[in-house]
């Protein structure tokens with residue numbers, strides 16, 4: 492029996508910083524409003540020529556270089572993104588081409604902010620079935636390119652970035668212990684982009700009913716985390732680090748409180764990165780790893796919710 496072990500973490504954030512104060516150039520807002528409602532202070536923004544694939548490549552290089560893994564060891568590439576470079580081919584094909592790893596599968600998955608949790612479950616199933624042995628899983632986004640910079644209800648919330656994991660087949664009973672993913676199409680109108688190749692041949696901008704999302708988030712994130720814990724016979728007290736999707740500090744802390752997890756055990760990067768959608772969890776994981784917080788055998792609980800609605804959770808031992 493194979494297990495899916497996390498053997499590398501990587502991250503990349505574009506250089507340009509946009510602070511809350513800077514947003515006054517675009518919309519009628521304030522640092523006080525944004526920080527008190529969301530916990531966000533700043534976000535990184537990609538240059539016009541900096542594409543999602545560039546961010547994904549940099550986050551992958553960080554994982555390869557920091558953990559001394561050769562790209563040619565990878566036998567499958569999965570990119571979770573809502574903001575692919577092109578309608579097609581996939582962003583994963585571009586990453587594959589950059590690293591010159593041919594004759595392996597590469598594909599994008601689209602589950603918006605839950606994309607990385609979906610990716611973890613897909614990678615885990617591939618590894619446990621024996622299909623692939625070393626998977627590069629990346630969450631990468633340039634959400635700034637689909638933001639309506641005149642809509643103060645959304646433009647203050649998002650940022651750009653990428654995070655990566657390398658997940659390897661292992662004989663040790665660690666790594667991904669449980670995962671749950673869900674979707675409910677009833678809520679498609681709560682969070683969506685008003686464009687698409689088939690709809691109107693445009694990219695579209697982010698549209699959101701913020702209070703709908705807030706209402707669902709805490710309940711669905713906490714319930715799916717409890718279900719994943721049950722799946723692997725663990726309980727909340729076994730969790731060393733809670734790493735939820737980084738959308739909003741109020742959602743993060745309310746979910747932790749509902750689960751009975753202390754703020755000290757909750758990793759939050761939303762203040763510095765804002766909401767980077769599918770990139771938010773791997774960015775937070777890589778940041779926690781780089782800061783030395785994650786210790787061997789720590790149990791992590793991850794959870795995310797996003798457009799669709801989609802949501803899910805994962806329990807893993809590092």
Ligand code: ACO
Pocket residue numbers: 519520521524525528529604643644645647648682699701702704705708738739766768796797798
């Ligand atoms: N600056 C100043 N005022 C603003 C801003 C802004 N950036 N945005 C909205 N307002 C105003 C509104 O116009 C409104 O004014 P009005 O009463 O005169 O009409 C007032 O503030 C209150 O607006 P609400 O939308 O009711 O504000 P709320 O307290 O619900 O906070 C927020 C909005 C932060 C978006 C909240 O609903 C939320 O956190 N929702 C979760 C959504 C989320 O995190 N989405 C991320 C993407 S989804 C995901 O990743 C899961």
